Amino acid sequence: MTSRRLFLAFAAALLAACATAPAPQAVPPIVFVHGHGDQASQWQSTIWRFESNGWPRERLHAIEMPYPLARDDDLKEQPGRSSTGEHMAYLKSEVEKVMARTGAPKVVLFASSRGGNAVRDYIQNGGGERTVSHAILGGTPNHGVWAVTIDGLPDSSEFAGHGPFLTALNKPKNAAGDEVSGPVKWMTIRSDSNDKFAQPDGLWVGKRGVATGVTPASPELKGAKNVVIPRIDHRETAFSPQAFAAAYEFITGKAPQTTAPVPENTVVLRGRVTGLGVSSTDPASGNSQNNLPVPGAKLEMFVIDPILGERKGAAVYSKQVGADGTWGPFTAQPDARYEFAVTAPGYATLHVYRSPFPRSSDIVNLRLRRIADVDKNAPSIVILDRPRGFLDPVRDKMAFDGQTPPPGAVMGAGVASSTIKPTGIPRAVVAEFNGERVVGRSWPAAENHVSVLELTY
Structure with a gap:
């Protein structure tokens, strides 16, 4: 217990002196959006890291989609699964609740994997360009998990890079060919080669030896800040200490003081x-x-x-x-x-x-x-x-x-x-x-x- 008290005292002194710790009302709320089949709880350690760098707990909100699994075919009803439209509508509703509760004019959206599809859809088609300051996408398959027709994989899946959903999202927004909607600031985080859903071979979609038409760079978006972190895996593009550090600096313009959760007394x-x-x-x-x-x-x-x-x-x-x-x-x-x-x-x-x-x-x-x-x-x-x-x-x-x-x-x-x-x-x-x-x-x-x-x- 003595060593713990010493650590807590050190941590408190460190944070008190931390020039990067934002003033409580000076920071936007962050809404965390989980991925396919996932839960809000996966953001737990990320939230701890934001708190440990001075972010107020009441301005950190992880949503939990009731039906987190995507439909196999986005255009066909499927019990227990959600469509892209349902996913976007739920996110929009949660953002509106957070804004009403905090009184903030804008929020930051930080998404993992499939959650980034809803973020992009909301900003492009649901009014999010007026309510979102920053959008951070960790491991989102922005150009698909596969991008060519493959037997047994629906062309109209939301994960098909050549399908209607992603084709519409990726349509150039300006003469420069940017794939992101302004005035939101965008960042993607990807692995150099270790993301199971950004692979040229179809092993992880049950199609070993079949070309997917995607590469490890497929999560990147033209017009966004695209961050590459070596050897992180698909989930770590959102939940790792490295992903947190990249996100924190993108929002604040400064590196975090710590990437480890600082213990609390209570x-x-x-x-x-x-x-x-x-x-x-x-x-x-x-x-x-x-x-x-x-x-x-x-x-x-x-x-x-x-x-x-x-x-x-x-x-x-x-x-x-x-x-x-x-x-x-x-x-x-x-x-x-x-x-x-x-x-x-x-x-x-x-x-x-x-x-x-x-x-x-x-x-x-x-x-x-x-x-x-x-x-x-x-x-x-x-x-x-x-x-x-x-x-x-x-x-x-x-x-x-x-x-x-x-x-x-x-x-x-x-x-x-x-x-x-x-x-x-x-x-x-x-x-x-x-x-x-x-x-x-x-x-x-x-x-x-x-x-x-x-x-x-």
Whole structure:
């Protein structure tokens, strides 16, 4: 605890002297827009970084699209999926709420992947040219994930570079051929070669050996500031410390004082419990992502032993969520490790283990899961999940339950999770990734339990 107090004192002094920390009313609100199938919670560490550089918490807002998955064909209805038009309309509504709440004349939009499609559509077609000062697109497939006709991939997908949606967005706006709409200031962030959705080969869209017609430079836009960061992966184009630093400097004109979250003395957590729909391509799976609340779900939180992952006594927090799925507030111990245990009819009992929380957060969101039929007879199911990046055994140092690399992790940063099925009695399971260490426990799958060791960074 002494070392923590010393660090907090140092951090406070550092921020007090920081010339880059903006005055609270001098900064625009930032609206964060997640990607395909994702959640608002993926912006958690990015929000912490903005706060740690003086951005007021009340001017940082991460939206959560109810149906975050794009339609396979944007022109055809698809249950549980959203069209480009629906996506843009939701973003517009959220921006208007933020502007009404803050009284700000304009906002910054910071998007990951598919979220950038909605940002571009809103600015070009929804009035956003009047309400947005800066637009930052991390890994958005601005010229498509594929840009030629490929058997089995719809030409009218919003991810088709030659399809109607992106063709209209990319139409030159002036004599210089700019693809961006003014007077908004635009920036794209891309990987040099490591983005799974900006590849000349169709491996990551299930078409190995087929030319996609795109290149690693496809996320760039003519007329924007285009930033290239070596070796980052698709998610890291928005959620990495490097992406944050580029975004902060683009907005403020100055480099951030720190790219690491500065710990707070008091940490208060809130979030939502969300569920799953039924996949239109695999109805039996029941694991299609959505961000709809699960009314009646019960959350319990336990302090756990940092070595064994075992619960240290009774629940320190318990809540049966209401119609909106929200839980909290809960005042956390800054150095404690917690197990989040969530139960709801029709779902597996979910046990989520994470590193200690350095700062408060309103988006500690928990998405329930179901055990797939293929895993019904597994002794236990433990998942290593990295929501803000991928697992690249060539680039990253990692281990999962002593296995290096974790099962399923492949070169090229295209996989974000790894699953193991430990045998025997419940026991500790450890995940390590580039210095972060998460400890959890296995639970019997036969009793409908699933464990998730979730990386924060």
